[in-house]
Amino acid sequence: MEQQDFEKIYHDYKQQSEQQAQREAGLSNPEGKEEFVAVRKNDDGDIIAFKTNSGRELDYVTALSEAKSGQIAHIDVFHKYGRDIIRSEPDGIKENNLDRLPEF
Numbered sequence: 358m359e360q361q362d363f364e365k366i367y368h369d370y371k372q373q374s375e376q377q378a379q380r381e382a383g384l385s386n387p388e389g390k391e392e393f394v395a396v397r398k399n400d401d402g403d404i405i406a407f408k409t410n411s412g413r414e415l416d417y418v419t420a421l422s423e424a425k426s427g428q429i430a431h432i433d434v435f436h437k438y439g440r441d442i443i444r445s446e447p448d449g450i451k452e453n454n455l456d457r458l459p460e461f
Contacts, residue, residue, distance in 0.1 A: 375449050390430035393420075393445075395461040404443075408461045417443070 391413070397406035407420045415423065424432045424443050431446045431453070445455045 388430070390428060391423075392430045393432065393455065393458060395459045396455055397461055404455060407443075407455075414461070 391409040391411055393407045394410045395408040396404045397408075397414075399405050405417055407415045407417075409415065409429070420429070421434065421441055421443055423429050424434050425441070431448075433444050433446050434441050435444065436442070443455070445453060451457065
């Protein structure tokens with residue numbers, strides 16, 4: 358049986374996935390929904406507010422409500438630790454994760 362380079366195969370797979378995710382991210386907001394472009398954090402590093410691409414500043418509860426109703430692009434809401442939590446869609450692009458957005 359032929360020796361395979363599993364590490365190289367997996368690396369190539371991940372690289373192709375990341376490239377595809379970046380292409381899709383550029384095309385994935387056809388409805389023109391607002392997007393989060395910046396965050397505000399408290400002293401513990403928790404995200405407490407969001408700024409949208411239209412310039413609106415939303416507290417966490419308002420942002421959560423709008424995300425749940427589908428008004429914000431590229432955002433998921435999931436339930437953990439007994440509460441709903443906002444997170445960016447898992448798309449393989451680390452740069453657009455909420456924790457990596459600039460602060461305002």
